[in-house]
Amino acid sequence: MASLSELYQNVILEHNRSPRNFRPMTDADRHAEGHNPLCGDQVTVWVRMKGDVIEDVSFQGSGCAISRASASLMTSAVKGRTRAEAESLFERFHRLVTGAVPPGETETLGKLEVFSGVSEFPIRVKCASLSWHTLKAAIGEVVNPKE
Amino acid sequence: MTVAAAPGLDVEQLRKDFPILSQRLRGKPLVYLDNAATSQKPRSVIDAVGRFYAAENANIHRGVHFLSERATVAYEAVRERVARFLNAPTPGEIVFTRGTTEAINLVAQSWGRSTIRPGDELLVTAMEHHSNLVPWQLLASQTGATVRAVPITDAGELDLDAFDRLLTDRTRLLALTHVSNALGTVNPVRALVARARARGVVTLVDGAQSAPHLPVDVQALGCDFFAFSGHKAFGPTGVGVLYGRAALLERMPPWQGGGDMIETVTLEGSTFARPPARFEAGTPMIAEVIGLGAALEYVDSIGHSAIGAWEEELLACATEQVGNLDGIRLIGTAREKAAVLSFVVQGVHPHDVGTVLDDDGIAVRAGHHCAQPVMHRFGVPATVRASFAFYNTHEEIAALVRGLRRVRTLFA
Numbered sequence: 001m002a003s004l005s006e007l008y009q010n011v012i013l014e015h016n017r018s019p020r021n022f023r024p025m026t027d028a029d030r031h032a033e034g035h036n037p038l039c040g041d042q043v044t045v046w047v048r049m050k051g052d053v054i055e056d057v058s059f060q061g062s063g064c065a066i067s068r069a070s071a072s073l074m075t076s077a078v079k080g081r082t083r084a085e086a087e088s089l090f091e092r093f094h095r096l097v098t099g100a101v102p103p104g105e106t107e108t109l110g111k112l113e114v115f116s117g118v119s120e121f122p123i124r125v126k127c128a129s130l131s132w133h134t135l136k137a138a139i140g141e142v143v144n145p146k147e
Numbered sequence: 148m149t150v151a152a153a154p155g156l157d158v159e160q161l162r163k164d165f166p167i168l169s170q171r172l173r174g175k176p177l178v179y180l181d182n183a184a185t186s187q188k189p190r191s192v193i194d195a196v197g198r199f200y201a202a203e204n205a206n207i208h209r210g211v212h213f214l215s216e217r218a219t220v221a222y223e224a225v226r227e228r229v230a231r232f233l234n235a236p237t238p239g240e241i242v243f244t245r246g247t248t249e250a251i252n253l254v255a256q257s258w259g260r261s262t263i264r265p266g267d268e269l270l271v272t273a274m275e276h277h278s279n280l281v282p283w284q285l286l287a288s289q290t291g292a293t294v295r296a297v298p299i300t301d302a303g304e305l306d307l308d309a310f311d312r313l314l315t316d317r318t319r320l321l322a323l324t325h326v327s328n329a330l331g332t333v334n335p336v337r338a339l340v341a342r343a344r345a346r347g348v349v350t351l352v353d354g355a356q357s358a359p360h361l362p363v364d365v366q367a368l369g370c371d372f373f374a375f376s377g378h379k380a381f382g383p384t385g386v387g388v389l390y391g392r393a394a395l396l397e398r399m400p401p402w403q404g405g406g407d408m409i410e411t412v413t414l415e416g417s418t419f420a421r422p423p424a425r426f427e428a429g430t431p432m433i434a435e436v437i438g439l440g441a442a443l444e445y446v447d448s449i450g451h452s453a454i455g456a457w458e459e460e461l462l463a464c465a466t467e468q469v470g471n472l473d474g475i476r477l478i479g480t481a482r483e484k485a486a487v488l489s490f491v492v493q494g495v496h497p498h499d500v501g502t503v504l505d506d507d508g509i510a511v512r513a514g515h516h517c518a519q520p521v522m523h524r525f526g527v528p529a530t531v532r533a534s535f536a537f538y539n540t541h542e543e544i545a546a547l548v549r550g551l552r553r554v555r556t557l558f559a
Contacts, residue, residue: 004502004503004506004557007502008499008557013557013558016558038514039498039513039514039515039529040514040515040519040522040528040529041528042528062496062528063496063498063528064496064497064498064499065495065496065499065558066498066499068496121502124498124502127498
C-alpha cells in the first residue's frame with residue numbers, strides 16, 4: 001500500500017515551501033503555459049536558450065505540492081542541459097512517475113527520484129508531469145521561417 | 148459507531164441501508180463526505196435495478212408482450228412519482244433525461260433556439276455550475292444573445308440589488324441554481340423567480356443540489372423549468388429529470404430525433420409526439436428510471452423535514468469545528484446554506500488536503516467543483532469541499548477535523 005510519506009517526501013515538501021527558480025524571466029526567449037483543466041492547475045515556464053543549451057529556466061503558477069515541487073526540481077535538473085538531454089530526462093521521469101520502469105531496472109534520476117511515490121497515486125501523475133509537458137512545449141521546435 | 152439521535156431520524160439504522168458505508172477502504176472505515184458530487188445508493192435502489200435486469204427487462208412503449216407492458220407501466224409510474232415529488236401539476240410535465248446537464252441543454256437548444264433573438268439577454272448567476280452556464284453561452288453564440296451574470300457577495304450570496312439592475316426589458320431567461328454546489332448557498336429562488344416572471348421572463352431552476360436535500364415544490368417556486376439528477380438523490384447515474392410547464396413544453400420543438408418521439412413518419416417528413424414523449428427520443432434509461440423511482444420512494448419514506456433537520460445539525464457542527472481550526476478559510480458563509488462546507492487550508496493546495504484526508508479513508512472533493520467563476524470570485528484556484536447527506540455522523544466530522552490537523556502538521 002502506498003504510504004503518504006512516500007508521496008510527500010521531505011525534499012518535495014521543502015521544494016513546495018521554497019520553490020527554486022520561481023520567478024518570471026524578463027529576458028526569456030521562449031515560454032509556454034501549461035494547464036490542467038481537471039484541477040485548474042496552471043504553470044508558466046520561461047526558458048532562455050543559448051544555442052541548443054537551456055541557459056536559464058524559471059516557472060510560476062499555482063498548483064499542489066507535487067506539481068510545484070516537480071516544477072522546482074525540474075528547473076534545477078535541466079538548467080545547463082541540451083534540449084535533447086532535457087527531453088530524454090522527461091521521458092525517463094515519465095516512466096518513473098507512471099510506474100513504467102521495467103522490472104529489475106531502476107531509473108537513475110538523482111533528486112528527481114523523490115517522485116517515485118507518485119506512481120502509487122495515478123491521479124497525481126498529471127500534477128508531477130504538468131511542468132515537464134510545459135517545458136517540452138517551450139523548448140520544442142519553433143516555427144520560424146528564418147531557421 | 149455511536150450516533151447522536153436527531154428527532155425522527157435513526158442514523159445508525161439508516162446507514163445499514165447503504166452497503167457501501169460499511170466497507171473498509173485500505174483498512175479504514177469509509178468516511179464519505181462527497182455527497183454533492185454523487186450520493187451513495189440504498190439497497191432498495193441497487194435491488195430495483197438488479198431485479199429489473201434479472202426478471203423484468205424489456206423495451207417500453209412498444210411490443211404487446213407481458214414484460215414490455217409491465218416495464219412501460221413501471222416506467223410511467225416513476226414519472227407519476229417524480230411529479231408528486233416535485234409537486235408538478237401533471238406527470239406529462241416530467242421529461243426523463245440523462246441528468247441535470249442534459250435537461251438544461253434540452254431547454255437551451257429546444258426552447259432557446261426557437262425563442263431567443265439577437266440582442267436578447269440570458270440572466271444567470273456567478274455561482275452557477277458550468278452545466279447551468281455553458282449551455283447558455285452556447286445558445287448565446289448561436290443566436291446573438293448575451294449572457295449576463297448576477298454577482299455574488301463576499302459571503303457567497305447573490306447581490307440582489309445587482310439582480311434588479313440586470314433584470315431588464317431585454318432579459319428573456321433567468322437560469323439560476325437553487326443551491327450552490329461550490330458554496331452551499333440556498334438562493335431565494337421563489338422571490339427571484341417571481342420578479343422575473345412579473346416581467347414575462349422564462350425561468351429555469353437547477354435543482355441538482357436541492358432536490359436531494361430540501362423539499363421542492365415547483366408550483367410554489369413558480370419556475371417554468373426545474374432540473375435535477377438521479378445520482379445525487381440516492382438513485383442511479385444516467386438518469387435525470389426536467390420539469391417543464393406544460394404550456395411551454397407544448398410549444399417547444401423536438402431536440403433529438405428518433406424512435407418514440409414521433410407521431411407519423413414518412414420519407415418526406417415527420418410529425419412529432421406530444422410532450423413528454425417528444426423529448427425522449429430513442430430507448431431511454433429504463434432500469435435507471437426504475438432505480439430513480441426506488442430512490443425517491445426511499446427519500447419520501449424518511450421525509451424531507453427529518454433529513455433537513457439532521458443535515459442542518461451536521462452543517463452547524465462541521466462549520467464550527469472546521470472553522471475554528473487554525474489556518475482554515477471557509478468559502479461560502481451565506482445565512483441560508485445547505486450541508487456543503489467549502490474551505491481552503493492556508494498554504495496547502497486543496498489537492499494535497501484531499502490526498503492526506505483520503506489516506507485516512509475520508510472522501511472529499513478537492514478542485515474547482517465545475518464552478519471556475521466562483522473560484523475566481525474568491526481568488527482561489529480550488530477549494531476542499533465536504534458535503535453531507537443524512538447518513539453522515541458527528542463521528543465523521545470528528546474524523547475530518549483530525550485529518551485536517553494532520554494536514555497542518557504535514558505541511559507545517
